[in-house]
Amino acid sequence: MTSMANLSLSKVAPDMSKLEPLDGSNYRRWSQKLLIFFEYLEIDYVLFEDPSKFTQIPATTIQIDITPARTSSSRPTAEEIKKYEKDNKTVRGHLLNHMVNGLFDLFIDFKSSKEIWDILFKKYGSDDAGRKKYVVGNWLRFQIQDDKPIMEQVHVYENLVGTIIAEGMKMCETLQANVLLEKFPPSWSEYRNHLKHKKKDMTLQELISHMRTEEANRLKDKMSTLPLDISKANLIESNDHGKKEKFRKKVKKLDGNDKNKGGKFKGPSKSDEKFKKKQVSCYVCGKSGHKAYQCRHRKNKDQKIGDDAQVNVTEHDNVIAAVIETNLVENKTEWIVDSGATRHYCNNKDLFAEFEETNGTEPVYMGNQATAGVHGKGKVFLKLTSGKTLSLSDTLYVPSLRRNIVSGVLLNKVGLKQVIEADKIIISKNDNFVGKAYLSGSLFVLNTVCASVNGCESGSAYIIESADVWHSRLGHVSLSSIKRLKTTGHFKMTNMMKGFKCPVCVEAKLSKQPFKSITSRSTKPLELIHSDLADFKNSISRGGKKYYVTFIDDYSRYTKLYLLNSKDEADQMFMIYKTEVENQLDRKIKRFRSDRGGEYSTTNLKNFCEEHGIIHEYSAPYTPQQNGVAERKNRTLKNMMNAMLLSSGLPDNMWGEAVLSACHILNRVPHKGKDKTPYELWKGYAPNLEFLRVWGCLAKVGLPDFKKSTIGPKSIDSVFIGYAQNSAAYRFMLLSDSSIMESCHAVFFEDEFPLKKTKEIIKSSDMSPVEIPSTSVVAKTIDKIESRRSKRSFILSTSKFLSAQDL
Template sequence: MELTEISPNGFEQCLIDSATTHTILRHRDYFSHMTLVDANVNTISGVAKLIEGSGIACVILSKGTKLIIKDVLYSSKSRRNLLSFKDMRLNGFHIETMSENQKEYLCLTTNRSGNKYISEKMPAYSSGLYYTYISPIEINVVSKINDHNSFILWHDRLGHPGSTMMHKIIQNSLGHSLNNVKIPQSSDFSCTACSLGKLIIRPSLYKIGVESPAFLETIQGDICGPIAPPCGPFRYFMVLIDASTRWSHVSLLSTRNFAFANLLAQIIRLRSQFPDFSIKKIRLDNAGEFTSQSFNDYCMSIGIDVEHPVPHVHTQNGLAESLIKRLQLIARPLLMKSRLPSSAWGYAIMHAANLIRLRPTAYHKFSPLQLISGKEPNISHIKIFGCSVYVPIAPPYRTKMGPQRRLGIYVGFKSPSIINYLEPMTGDLFTARFDDCHFDETVFPALGGDNKEMDPRTEDITWNATGLSFLDSRTNACEQEIQKIIHLQSVANQLPDAFTDSKKVTKSHIPAMNTPSRIEIPAEISERTLANESMIRKKRGRPLGSRDLKPRKLKKQDVVCDAKEVQPSQEGNEHYDNIGIEDNINNKDTSKEDPITFEEVNIPDTDRNVDNFEISINYVSNGMQWNRKDIDVNDIFSYAIATDIMNEHDDNEPKSIDECRRRNDWPKWNEAIQVELKSLEKRNVFGPIVHTPKGVKPVGFKWVFVRKRNEKNEIVRYKARLVAQGFSQMPGINYDETYSPVVDATTLRFLIGMSVFERLQMRLMDVVTAYLYGSLDTNIYMRIPGGFKIPDAYSSKSRDLFSIKLQKSLYGLKQSGRMWYNRLSEYLIKEGYKNDPISPCVFIQRSESGFAIIAVYVDDLNIIGTSNEIENTAKYLMKEFEMKDLGRTKFCLGIQIEHLRNGIFIHQSNYTEKLLKRFYMEKAHPLNLTSTLSRCVKINFNTNTYT
């Protein structure tokens, strides 16, 4: 069968063949490099001696698509050119078929920014063969394209590498467009960020090449810090590097006390991920955080030598020191190119760590990631650090006619399919799918909005701020964390698991990297601060401590748990007392008959808001086959584990001013304290300091600290309250009545339903320091709070002899709520508002322009009514009280309120999610069945209701 087709000028026909293993071309013009060789080719008719050479060819298709093909066969005797499917895919194209006007086409497609584009559309003959037209590209054009813009773009994306490193990355990675681009030398181009951020002192002597050990045979580690300013709660970062492949692991630390626990968790992770490679040696710094007897005992038991270099001889730990220097060299230009503040160094360091894994080293042609995985890394997902990214808005928060994406700041990636980005106005960290995002690598937003100008004087980063060492005092938390991890691992080694096999199966809950969940924005831009609520996730669907209705029996062995059997120091050594190191490694059943013990280890309160505790449970085969259906885990053990982990990761509020000072968010708490003191002074709460009258016992005081959140569970402001310890008050002496009515849930639901039925507006207002407006009906004296100065005449005497008289009601007093309600009630009734004895917390006023209803819940006032009356009510309240207008009611009494076009949707999704996370059930499968309503409130409105 003869196939004919008229070719365009300069092009010749080429058949697309899915069966051929190599591309075959007829002319030498297509080849940029070719080796003459005689070879045979297998055809349908048999073996034919047609091949005259092979090499690298460069062709251009009919629509301008360029292909660079390796291992192309040259045959001048061939009647047609053949293009292989495989070679088109290796150039980054997808192959699809489509029908159009009753004709079949073969399409080459690419995926850019989540959208599919058709690069070439190739028709088919009636016989079903697809064809196209190709032409050669001049060799000097292919190898010497001087695309300066493309080079600079990828130079910024890859973290500002040098020319030599760029050559290596291009040769050993996919997903870029630099194959045909001439890479300029370092002297041929200038990068401002590189010039400002890099300073390399060239060595005077050449390095002596030494044969590298095997993978994971030697690991080096070190810590950099304290770093000023902090990145959220983090002041340090720790590095681990393999001496063979230069594979590295970087993690951020809030305190040095958890460095060793982080290191131990990573060792357990490496042993689980690479069971065929054993760790033989770990070289660490001589710092105090790297000295732990429990860790040394653990390493000795598994055959790992722990080495420490000679003091002050940093060259013996040179790989780790060099890695820290490389991270700093990359992180500085990343921050200088972006408009992020210097406190974002944590994101830059973690992104630099990802880029270093993609870069070939001086001793290897390939990158560490390629050496470990055996595949060429794809770098198409890398974008310029700090550039703008438009991410999809989650379905619950977007409307059909509103925007579908929002602006973010790109700060790296978790994986090729997941990116990290910052919300510009709040600094919160979020993740998004790479394919759903649009990037603009020419625009670099600033935190706090486009109007925020970066002050160059605040951009300095001190990588070793020794003056901040006093903030990180040494505690025994490091030793306790290591004992806990080792203990949990020894317990897990004896627990059966459904996935164990005859070799080794491990299950790890160690996060690979940790990053701050929010970056601090200057106070003039936003009052929000960091909020880290990440938790270690547990198994799906079933909470810890749960068990079946019918208890199952353990077939092979009994598991005994005793929470008070041994102390932590005994537990760390008991496992290895009577057996040798060799026996413990080779005989996995040696501890099978010992009972399992559990010891609760108390963690100090330092940095409880940081999810920096990394715990790994390692399941090691014990040579026996288990069936989960026949297993029952002891309830005591499960409950102890759950309680311990929950208490450990609670993001608790500070309990005292001293605890606030030790936290990383102390500036926010200090600002809240000053605001509270100014409010007390403005309201004239305190009288003069006097001698405590005889027979009077003054009440105590306490500072209460709370972080206020919105309907999305986001921290909006920090709040401090100086409260009186009302439990010391005596009834009939310094208080009488305490009753203060507040709106209940039933009344609020009724009012919400009425607002929907009558098409009314809802508005929420908050009274600032409401209790301070109430006047006291008895004399109350309080001990002098810290920070109050005693008059000079009394300075020589003890503070305990004096007290301060309260002139207004203060938070914490028994009668404060009632005094505030009486004050508000008198003011509203004077204006003509009425309330019913059945519901005294609801005030109603009707006028010619409409009506307004005020539902009071302590200091939160929900105003429901017509728009004119709501405005009049708000103005009337602001005349007497300092108010905050919170706009339309969105969150009240733990209920989220969403105003829709056809009604109001109330729910408690945030509370439900928080409750599920608390019990590690956020991955449980929800039911589609709705709950049964016990009763339904029927509303019957008439025109006489408000008269």
């Protein structure tokens, strides 16, 4: 039995060495081939039997426990266990040796063949759904092409159908035939419609039989339509030294045997049956006069490259194409200058600037009597290395050609002179150099830079000045100006290539790119918050503030403004702002956008945003336009603040109150593009504008009850400077001591500005403006002066201080 297994293994092993290693994608074919191999060797049971059944039983256990129940006939014998171990090693070795290196390293530690087999099945063989989708996708994507033999493609379709059926999916014969009917190429559309009108359903094999007959008829009709008066010119250059030597040897042999008495060779006589001329016919083309190995129609006839150059030219009334049989290398970008072609040909559809589909009925006849279908025509533009552009109109699209062809005849018709010298063709027009073609592999290849530039006019071939040349001639003017000159007919040129950039213009005229207006905004509050910081360090406010920071909601444009002592307070203010608005609106901030200032790049702010899931967006360096919402808001606030200070006459250190009031007002003014105010979008209801007053006007504020007297004024003069933040009150600066107070009991004189009048009086009297101190400052000054106790009599000069009454 062992010798038979070894004999069988020696027979099959060479075939198994050709088995493709398992890489995961070929598991089904790989497993079936190995299983057939194991079944032939009768060792396939190793893959399905339980390995524990063949384990060795310890000798001590056998000696102690000898009972009828333990000595069952199902227990394998020692010989069976030994055979299993040997077969397991054989199967394991085949499984591992037919894997790729990655899988081999993964399963090398597994000793059981069944374990390896089961793991592979679970990993690669159990995905039936995925494999079914894959084969069905290949079946649906199948399409018959015109440029390939029909029957070969039909066999591919049959294999796809067989694969689907093998996966367990049912498909009736009618469905198979009808799907194949829809896969017909465009040239078979009439035949497809003819078959659709038949009342009887066809099976797949019946349809294939019809297609085979139709293909034979089409080939017969194509051959019959070839004109009989085709003139052929074949130029063949070959080395016949071998044939001459062979002929000389035959002559020498005849000279030694059949010489006459005169020493001259006598040819065969007509009576000699041995030298009678036989009528030989070719087995390839069926014509007489030559044998099959001499026939030029043989498909497998060797074609030598180099000395045996063959150029076949076939003439027809409509189309002439030259076939150079010495170079079969496909190149879809090179253009061959051919003096025997009557049309321009292109095999790459992407090179056409203008393209028109055709029905494919017009054929192109080759020198070897083959034909190729024309699938379209259009215009191609070739940019030559000289800077000029060659336009090829009515170029035929023939995808089956290996090379693109430029007709030398058509170039000559439009006045392009072609001179062959020193292995190159020089092309010129009116003694002006146009371009050249260099010799490459017995072919003249046109020296081009690129193809498929837009723009053309009528004519088979002509020269156009390139657009970049005119751009340089006109002193690098703008492209729009060049286009206007071309439109008005001042000169002819090619259109600018898409994406054209002049390096000189980029270097000399580079400027910042314009920023488009925002086309989309957030649809809900707090989805995006804009922020920016403004600097007033040269003018400190009354409270010692030097900066302010704004937070603007992108949806409503509602703005919150905070005054700062230093820039490092910006992150703390954002935390305060986040806590307030999220609690009030019961929503979360999603994104936060700012510039790249140091106040927004702190570790504290970064950790805070990461902790709360806020995306911090930065604008590009030196590009404030990307944070345009906050930048424009700051500009508006500063303009309003400056106008309010100038109109009221208040000093510059009151900019803090002014900018807070400006922000309060802007929240109640509709933004462009919105019919509602930011306040209404933020709060949900319209604001009340009746409480607004002119900033910096005179106001008489009512005194508290404990300061009122029976005789005397009940109010005090002050200047209106803003609105209370979290109270229904106004803010005022008292004229008496410049202190600030809040009150809701006041009468406003909105056309009077007391500090503005003061500035006018000071300006008219040429007095320098003096800051108004409070009474407490005066009292402290008096105390200090009295504490000196000088021996001289001290008189306080009140002319240095101006009270509110004096102003």
